[in-house]
Amino acid sequence: MPVNDTGSLDEALERLHATGPERVGRLSNHAPMAVEALAARGRDRAIHRWLDLYRDKLEDFPARREPITETGWRAALGDPGRAADWIDHFTRQTAERPWRDVLARWWPRLLPGLYGGATHPVIRVGHAVRTLTERGETSPRVAELAHGLGYWAARHHPVTGITATAPGGVGGGAGALTAAGALDAVPPLGRPGGNFPERLSRVSRIPGWAERVTDPGPARSHLAELVRAATHRYASHGHGDEIMLVHAATAPNAVLRTLPALPRHLWAPSLHAAWTASAAVTAMYAPDGPVPYRAPGRITPEEVFDRALAHGDEHVIKFTDTALDVGGEEALAAALRAIELSEPMG
Template sequence: MGDGILDEAYERLHRTGPEYEGWLSNHGPMAVEALARHGYPQHVHRWLDDYLTRLDELPRGLRPIDDWRAALGDPKRAGDWLAYFDRQLREHPWRDVLGTWWPRLLPGIAAGATHGVIRVGHAVRALDTNDANPRRLTELGQALGYWAARWQPVPGTDRLFDRATPDRAGTVDARGPDTADLDVAAALAGLPRIDDQTGGIRERLGQLPGVPHWEAAVAALRPARTPAEAERGLTALVHRAGLDYLRFGHAAPVMLVHAVTAPTAVLRTLPALDRALWAPSLAAAWAATAAVTSVYAPTDGITPPTLTAATPAEVFARAARNGDAHVVKLADAVLDAYAATGDERLLAAAGYAGQMI
């Protein structure tokens, strides 16, 4: 991994804001981390030279964050949130800050079309290899600040989070119609769709409360009973979402990437968290993937396309040549899923995205 190059890239990116053109997410920190991670540091600065031209400056703050609940989900306070987390990470160990804020932010996992949690996942992975690096601590702070500023719940998931949150005895409510093993594939197959698949993600998510059986469908995946089961559930969720991209990706090639990359980010963050947070983490990741699927995927999928076979190394090489941030991040995610499952079908997803995006 090109550690020095990644730190140089972070230094360049940390002068820019988490969004540009009003609401588009800054993908730079996520893409450069993936490029460096997979052995393409030579691409990083050249990629940034072009990408930086579209970004906005770092937002200025209005006033310090004092009542965090009132400021949560207020994009006008983005500069305040960035300053808040910068200070927190200067004063406290990063795992302590993450452990405090992860359960507060999880219910708002739809933030920035799930880019808040995705950026945090990349930042945590970078810190795993160098956890005292000030540029990487800054990146985690900016990722958490972005998530807090854009905090947005998935409608109809209150009960899902209530059941997945451990009680004082450390247990979760895993009762319900599904008391057998977690069946992610069946839960995904049972998701309804919104009628009007037009507009941005905020407008689409706003339709979910009126979709018949939405709340029942999102509750169909029961909470994990143990941390180990939560980890297995997340692995299965990324796996199945990657395969579903081959069936549904043609309908929304960019947005359906997030059905894969959001749970991947959560899965990557688990080792840095208290194990009591793993079951709620699965619930949040499931809520994100379910919502993105329901608002962007068609009801009927297509036969997965036939693509030229590629090794994992070739998959990422093609993504790096393509250069689109979503293609790079999807390749990064499906390579993790392939390493965990050995399912070679996953390797086609990044190539398919590269053809469409």
């Protein structure tokens, strides 16, 4: 992965930290994630140009209410009206102790609510951690982690009532399937309508696949397999919802990117949460059936990412970034399918 420190990413993050994590009350601010992906792929010179095109989707930083305290934080968890308070809290936390310590302390507290904000908060955290671990620490990058964790705490949304079952017709019970087979076995909701939380509340069953994994090494391998399978699957199933189905891959990839910064005993619980999220998104937005798709001819990863950048859509950029993590022709085909299906940035 290319590494350079021209300052473009830090300057962009400083611009973005004056804005809120959402707009119109519920839509995520994707800019911090997208500009990190551009920087990670060596496109620093495009960061500010892209951000200028996105700026109409940005809103001012939200109003503060009262500070989050060590004794009262549970009452504020999952309250989107406290987003500014939570961001302030993590800004203080990361100023007082190393960011890895803050992450390790709060990750198990936040992990059960990974589904809040349609998984965007954990994706934002994953991008922040990648930059900190691979490009080095700077004040804007640590501040970005604080913003991501604060957004996650404000949108914290646990799920209940989802049962992992042995897929019908498949021998061996839980854990017998590959990740691709498990995603294929997810029971679709059909076309229930409604927003993400409403659809999520209707998901009751997912195939048993990851819950028996308890060791850190296999947990990481399973998570990488899940990211690969969800990315490949988008090529043939992304038409179910070209935007939302990217999260079946980008959410677990955010968790995968974060694992190296976490204590190893947190890796297996992270896999379990990531699998539930990916399977739930797959159920919520599954199309009626697959549509075969092949990449048109030979194309390099760099060419695919350049096409994503020219397209401009933030979901396309982030999904293509994940596809390049996965690598291979099938992943590149999935990225090209996302470019084809999605509306370009206007």
